[in-house]
Amino acid sequence: MSxxxxxxxxxxSPLPQLDQHFDYRVPEALDAAAAPGVRVRVPLRAGGRxxxxxxxxxxxxxxxxxxxxxxxxxxxxxPVLAPDVWRLARAAADRAAGNASDILRLAIPSRYVRAExxxxxxxxDPGPLPxxxxxxxxxxxxxxxxxxxxxxxxxxAADARxxxxxxxxxxxxxxxxxxxxxxxxxxxxRSSIVAVPDYRDQEQLEAALAEVVDARxxxxxxxxxxxxxxFRAFLEAMGDxxxxxxxxxxxxxxxxxxxxxxxxxxxxxxxxxxxxxPGVHSRDAALIxxxxxxxxxxxxxxxxxxxxxxxxGLGWVHEVPLRRGSRPRVVLTEQQAAPDSGGARIPSAAWxxxxxxxSAGPVLVQVARPGHTPMLVCDRCREPARCAACGGALVxxxxxxxxxxxxxxxxAAGWRCPxxxxxxxxxxxxxxxxxxxxxxxxxxxxxVVVSDGERPIQRVGPESGLVVATRGAEPVxxxxxxAVLLLDGERMLLRESLRVAEDCLRWWSNAAALAAPGxxxxxxxxxxAVGVRSPPGGRRTGRLRNxxxxxxxxxxxxxxxxxxxxPGAARGRARAHPxxxxxxRARTDPGGEGLDRAVxxxxxxVGAEVAQRLKAEAIRAATERRRPVGGRRAGRAVVxxxxxxxxxx
Numbered sequence: 001m002s003x004x005x006x007x008x009x010x011x012x013s014p015l016p017q018l019d020q021h022f023d024y025r026v027p028e029a030l031d032a033a034a035a036p037g038v039r040v041r042v043p044l045r046a047g048g049r050x051x052x053x054x055x056x057x058x059x060x061x062x063x064x065x066x067x068x069x070x071x072x073x074x075x076x077x078x079p080v081l082a083p084d085v086w087r088l089a090r091a092a093a094d095r096a097a098g099n100a101s102d103i104l105r106l107a108i109p110s111r112y113v114r115a116e117x118x119x120x121x122x123x124x125d126p127g128p129l130p131x132x133x134x135x136x137x138x139x140x141x142x143x144x145x146x147x148x149x150x151x152x153x154x155x156x157a158a159d160a161r162x163x164x165x166x167x168x169x170x171x172x173x174x175x176x177x178x179x180x181x182x183x184x185x186x187x188x189x190r191s192s193i194v195a196v197p198d199y200r201d202q203e204q205l206e207a208a209l210a211e212v213v214d215a216r217x218x219x220x221x222x223x224x225x226x227x228x229x230x231f232r233a234f235l236e237a238m239g240d241x242x243x244x245x246x247x248x249x250x251x252x253x254x255x256x257x258x259x260x261x262x263x264x265x266x267x268x269x270x271x272x273x274x275x276x277x278p279g280v281h282s283r284d285a286a287l288i289x290x291x292x293x294x295x296x297x298x299x300x301x302x303x304x305x306x307x308x309x310x311x312x313g314l315g316w317v318h319e320v321p322l323r324r325g326s327r328p329r330v331v332l333t334e335q336q337a338a339p340d341s342g343g344a345r346i347p348s349a350a351w352x353x354x355x356x357x358x359s360a361g362p363v364l365v366q367v368a369r370p371g372h373t374p375m376l377v378c379d380r381c382r383e384p385a386r387c388a389a390c391g392g393a394l395v396x397x398x399x400x401x402x403x404x405x406x407x408x409x410x411x412a413a414g415w416r417c418p419x420x421x422x423x424x425x426x427x428x429x430x431x432x433x434x435x436x437x438x439x440x441x442x443x444x445x446x447x448v449v450v451s452d453g454e455r456p457i458q459r460v461g462p463e464s465g466l467v468v469a470t471r472g473a474e475p476v477x478x479x480x481x482x483a484v485l486l487l488d489g490e491r492m493l494l495r496e497s498l499r500v501a502e503d504c505l506r507w508w509s510n511a512a513a514l515a516a517p518g519x520x521x522x523x524x525x526x527x528x529a530v531g532v533r534s535p536p537g538g539r540r541t542g543r544l545r546n547x548x549x550x551x552x553x554x555x556x557x558x559x560x561x562x563x564x565x566x567p568g569a570a571r572g573r574a575r576a577h578p579x580x581x582x583x584x585r586a587r588t589d590p591g592g593e594g595l596d597r598a599v600x601x602x603x604x605x606v607g608a609e610v611a612q613r614l615k616a617e618a619i620r621a622a623t624e625r626r627r628p629v630g631g632r633r634a635g636r637a638v639v640x641x642x643x644x645x646x647x648x649x
Contacts, residue, residue, distance in 0.1 A: 004026075004058035004059060004060055005025060005026055005031075005060075006023050006024070006025060006026065006058065006059045006060065006061060006062045006068065007023070007024050007025075007026050007034055007040070007055050007057075007058055007059075007071060008021040008022070008023055008055070008056045008057050008058075008059060009021065009022050009023075009024055009040060009042055009053040009054065009055055009056065009071075010022075010053055010054050010056055010100060010101060010104075011042070011044060011051050011052075011053040011101065012051065012052045012053055012054070012101045012104070012105065013044075013051065013099075013101060014099060014101070014102060014277070015099075015622060016099060016615065016618045016619045016622055017619045017622050017623050018099075018101075019093070019098075019099040019100060019101065021056055022042070022053075023059075023062035023063075023064050023068055024042050024068055024069055024070065024071045025068040025069065025070050025071070026058070026070075026071050027070050027071065030071055030073070030074055032077075033074040033077040034055055034058075034071055034074050035055065035058075035077070035079055036055050036056060036057050036058060036079065036081075036083070037054065037055060037079030037080060037081040037082060037083070037086075038054070038055050038074055038075070038076060038077055038078065038079050038080070038081075039052060039053070039054060039074070039075035039076055039080060039111070040052070040053055040054070040055055040071050040072075040073065040074050040075060041053075041071070041072045041073045041074075041075060042069065042071055042072055043069045043070075043072060050072055052075065054080075054081045054086075054104065055081075056081075056086065075111065076111060076116065078116065078235070078238075079238075080108050080111075080234075080235075080238070081104065081108065082238065082255040084255070084259070084289075084292065084293060085104075085107055085108075085253055085254075085255055086100075086104075087292055088253060088285065088288055088289045088292060089103040089104050089107060089253065091288050091292070092278075092280045092284065092285050092288055093278055093280075094608070094611060094612070094615075095280070095284065095288070095607065095608070095611055095643070096278035096279060096280050096284075096611065096641075096643045096644070097278065097551070097610075097611040097612075097614040097615040097618070097641045097643055098277055098278020098279070098280075098615075098641070098643075099277070099278065102276065102277050102278055103253070103278070103280065106250045106253065106274070106276065107250060107253030107254075108234070109227065109230045109231045109234050110227060110231065111231065112227055112228040112231045112232075114228065115228040115229075115231045115232045115235070116231070116235065118232065119232055119235040119236065124239055124241065125216065126214070126216050126217050126239075126241040126242075126243065127214030127215070127216035127217055128214060129186060129187060129189060129217075129242070130183050130186055130187040130212065130213055130214075131187075132187065133145065133183065133184040133187035133188070134180045134183050134184065134212050135180065136177060136180045136181050136184065137176070137177070137180065137324070138159045138173070138177060138322055138323065138324050138325045139156065139320055139321070139322060139323055139324075140320075140321075140323055143320055144156070144181055144184075144298075144320060145184055147296055147298075147318070147320070148181060148184055148185055148260065148261055148296040149188070149296075150296070151290075151294045151295055151296050152296055152297075152318060153287075153290060153296070153297040153311075153316060153317045153318060154296070154297065154298050154299070154317065154318050154319075154320050155298075155299040155300070155304065155308055155311075155312060155317050155318070155319050155320065156177065156298060156299070156300045156320050156322070157300075157301075157302075157304075157320075157321065157322045158172070158173065158174035158177065158300050158301055158302050158322075158513065159173035159174065159177060159322060159325035159326060160173070160302055160325070160326055160327050160328055160509070160512060160513035160515075161173050161325070161326035161480065161513065161515075161516070161517050162476060162477070162478075162479070162480045162513075162514060162516070163176055164478075164479075165207060165208060165211050166211055167207065167210070167211065169207045170459070170476055170477070170478045170479065170480075171204040171205075171207055171208050171476065172204055172476065172513060172514075173325065173326070173513075174265065174300060174301075174302070174513075175201075175204040175205045175207070175208040176208045176211075177300065178194055178205055178208070178263055178265065178298075178300060179205065179208035179209045179211065179212050179213075180212065181261060181263065181298060182194060182209065182213070182244045182261060182263070183209070183212040183213050183244075185242075185260040185261040185296070186213055186217060186242055186244060188260065189242045189258065190242055190258050190259065190260025190261065190295075191242045191243050191244070191245070191256035191257055191258055191259050191260060191261075192243075192244045192245070192256075192259075192260065192261040192262070192263065193245050193251055193252060193254055193256055193259065193261070193262050193263070193286075194244065194245070194246045194247075194251070194262075194263040194265065195247065195248065195249055195251045195252050195262075195263070195264050195265065195272065195282050195286065196246065196247075196248065196265045196266070197248070197265065197266050197269040197271040197272065198248065198271055199222060199224050199248075200456075200458055201265060201266075202220060202222060202246055202247065202248075203458070204476070205246055205265075206218060206220060206246065209244060209246070213244065217241075217242070217243055217244055218243070218244050218246065219233045219236055219237050219243050219244070219245045219246070219254075220233060220245075220246055220247060221233050221234065221237075221245060221246075221247035221248075221250075221251055221254060222247045222248050222251075223248065233245075234254070234255070237254050237255050237256055238255045239257065240257050241257060242256075242257055242258055242260075243256060243257070248271065249271065249272050249273075249274055249281075249282035250274075250282075251282075252264075252282050252285045252286045252289060253285065259289075259293045259295045260295050260296065261295055261296045261297075261298065262286050262289060262290050262295055262296070262297050262298070263297075263298045263299075263300060264282060264283055264286050264298070264299055264300075265300050265301060266300075266301040266302070266506070266510070267281075267282070267283040267299055267301065267305050267307070267308060268301065268303065268304070268305035268308075268502060268503070268506050269506070270646065273646045273647075277642075278641075278642075278643070279642050279643065279644070279645065281644060281646070283299075283305075283307060283308070284644070297317070299317065301506070302506070302509035302510050302512075302513050303502075303505045303506040303509040303510075305502065306499075306502055326517045328484070328512040328513065328515050328519070328521045329518065329519070329520050329521060330512060330521045330522075330523055331349070331350070331520055331521065331522050331523070332523050332526065333347040333349065333350060333522055333523065333524050333525070345430070345438075345487065345524075346485060346487070346524065347522070347524060349522070350483075350485055350520075350522035350524065353483050353520050353522070354466075354483050354485060355443075357481075357482035357483035357519070357520075358443065358446055358464055358465070358466060358482070358483075359464060360464070360482050361462050361463070361464060361477070361479060361481070361482040361516075362460055362461075362462070362463065362464070362465050362466075362467055362477045362481050362482065363465070363466050363467065363481060363482055363483045363484070363485070364467050364469065364474060364477070364481040364483070364484045364485065364511065364514060364515075365435065365439065365466060365467065365468045365469070365485045365487060366469055366470070366471060366474060366484070366485065366486045366487060366488075366507075366508075366511045367430070367431070367432050367435050367468060367469070367470055367471075367487050367488050368470070368471065368487070368488035368491045368492050369431050369432070369470060369488075369491075370431055370432045370433070370452035370453060370454065370470050375393055375394075375395055375427070375491070376393075376394045376395065376396065376403055376412075376425040376426065376427060377425065377426060377427075377491075377494070378417040378419065378420060378422050378424075378425060378426075379422060379424035379425055379426045380417065380420050380422040380424070381417060381419050381420040381422065382490070382494065383417055383418070383419045383420070384494060385403070385412070385415060385417070385425050387405035387407065387408060387410050387412070388410075388415070389405065389408055389410045390405060390407050390408045390410070392405045392406050392407030392408060393405070393406050393407075394406070394412045394415065394425070396427070403415075403425065412425070430488075432450050432451075432452050432468050432469070432470050433450060435468050435487070436448045436449075436450045436466075436468045439466050439468065440466075443466060446464065446465060446466055447463070447464070447465035447466070448465065448466045448468065449465060449466070449467045449468070450468050450469070451467060451468070451469040451470070451473045451474065451475050452469065452470040452473050453470065453473060456473050456475075457469075457473075457475040458475055458476065459475050459476050459477070459478070460475050460476075460477050460478070461477075461478050462477070462478045462479045467481070469511075471492070471507040471511070472507065472510075474510070474511050474514055476514060477514060479516055480514060480515055480516030480517070480519060481514055481515050481516060481519060482515075482516060482519050483515070483519055483520050483521075483522070484511060484512055484514065484515045484519065484520070484521040484522070485522050485524065486508050486511060486512070486521065486522065486523045486524060487524050487525070488524075488525070489504070489508075489523055489524055489525040489526035490525040490526065492504045492507065493526065497647070499646070504526075508523060548601050548602065548603060548604075549601070549602055549603070549604055549607050549610075549643065549644055550599060550600070550601050550602075550643075550644060550645065551599070551600040551602070551610065551611075551614060551641060551642070551643045551644075552597070552598075552599055552600075552641070552642045552643075552645050553597065553598045553599075553600060553614065553639065553640065553641050553642075554596070554597050554598075554638075554639070554640045555596050555597075555598070555617075555621065555638070555639045555640075600614075611643065614639075614641045614643075615641070617639050618639040618640070618641060621638060621639040622638070622639070
């Protein structure tokens with residue numbers, strides 16, 4: 001780096017005003033080590049404060065007229081920030097009105113010296129590339145392979161059945177599809193990045209990949225790994241060898257040589273939504289990276305999110321239909337009028353099928369919630385019954401007795417529905433534990449297994465038994481379930497969310513995909529359009545919230561400064577965008593003393609400008625000192641922005 005004495009550095013800080021490049025002079029002793037991409041320590045402000053940052057580039061001279069401070073030290077001479085990862089982080093942060101350093105904190109693991117030294121001393125031996133590219137089964141012959149070679153954006157409907165690998169392990173057919181696509185890219189010496197919802201999906205995918213590629217070519221990065229193991233995998237991904245990197249949502253930021261394929265599995269799952277600032281969804285980060293790199297993009301799942309369907313409607317993503325595969329046989333049942341007893345909760349037709357199926361193998365029973373205590377709703381209008389004192393849910397205690405509040409314990413005596421004024425309640429959903437007890441009494445000589453968030457079970461054998469699982473915790477059964485009962489559909493649809501129908505379709509479709517080919521799937525208590533659209537693979541979305549982006553803002557300086565939204569718009573009046581490309585709406589709610597909250601709705605075409613204005617307002621609020629009020633010390637206002645919040649009503 002001789003002759004380039006100035007380093008432009010991004011400081012690792014959550015402050016919005018520091019989300020820019022700062023110029024520092026590179027001492028001669030650090031000239032060789034301070035290369036672009038390495039971590040460094042630099043002075044920040046007065047008082048001897050030292051901050052960590054990344055060298056973005058080296059330049060000949062600085063535009064700053066004063067004296068530059070010196071880089072204090074180089075943390076490591078390993079360039080952990082790859083150029084393509086930096087471009088992705090910068091673009092994703094700008095789209096979300098956030099800081100690039102917040103994304104880099106998720107993308108680059110913490111440094112472990114011993115792991116780094118072991119990586120330096122190890123000989124790189126990733127194993128051979130696949131001799132031949134395996135065919136991606138279930139679709140038009142060669143269609144997916146041609147899309148990968150052309151860098152196409154595709155959405156695939158997953159084959160809804162379990163399959164047995166050569167090792168004897170049973171996995172979802174989706175895992176084999178992803179493994180075949182990634183192996184095809186690897187055979188052409190191209191890397192793949194695969195983001196899945198959680199560790200159970202990772203293990204299925206890892207088992208499927210081991211059948212078609214050398215295990216040394218597979219890198220796993222997830223939160224269940226130890227810190228040194230995760231850092232070591234990150235360092236190995238930085239090499240020149242093509243790899244298949246699998247993991248959770250942050251895997252889309254992994255460095256990968258000659259990236260040829262990006263896969264996001266079940267993008268509608270809440271695990272893909274990043275809770276930390278700036279909250280970039282893995283789907284959005286993957287789309288940005290695909291556009292920057294030219295790699296192929298694949299969305300795969302048993303159901304389709306509204307966002308992906310919007311891209312299909314625009315022609316931005318191409319739909320690849322499933323030509324040869326299995327789809328579950330879904331049977332809709334009538335809603336039960338008295339689900340209090342174990343027998344009445346399950347329709348007679350489903351009950352008979354379960355009795356016959358359990359003798360041949362496992363039967364899956366999906367319920368809405370864990371635990372034992374049933375939740376109550378109004379018997380007339382099905383409004384959830386809540387405590388008049390604190391608003392908590394009214395439940396029936398496990399020991400029996402009258403209903404009471406699950407939070408404060410207040411008795412439900414004298415309860416009256418606030419919607420229809422009825423006084424009678426009924427059980428809307430029974431927890432997994434109580435369901436298992438009821439089924440155990442109904443099937444006295446049958447093994448009953450419970451799988452939920454606290455006691456997750458990943459696999460069950462082909463033996464006869466009943467598996468009671470909460471949504472998302474259903475284990476994979478060897479050979480598939482002989483029958484699937486999807487209970488509590490009515491209660492699932494009562495969840496207060498704009499995405500409730502989409503989420504329910506995904507939960508039901510994922511559970512139905514665990515059934516053996518030809519096995520019946522009973523959807524209890526749901527009918528109408530939602531029930532008819534429940535079979536996976538053919539869902540179409542209507543006029544849902546898919547044509548607007550949403551930003552949630554919280555400000556201590558009032559909503560009149562939020563990205564140019566004036567007080568009139570803050571009171572709910574729409575104002576046309578200056579360029580006529582879209583509209584923005586905002587509404588404010590009191591969130592406490594001196595705090596305003598606003599929801600800004602705007603079109604995709606003006607998303608970049610809105611994000612830029614909101615980011616500018618956050619910087620202005622953070623750098624502008626407020627006047628003392630009521631004898632209090634002067635302080636700074638705070639503006640927090642969350643774009644595309646999936647839980648926003």
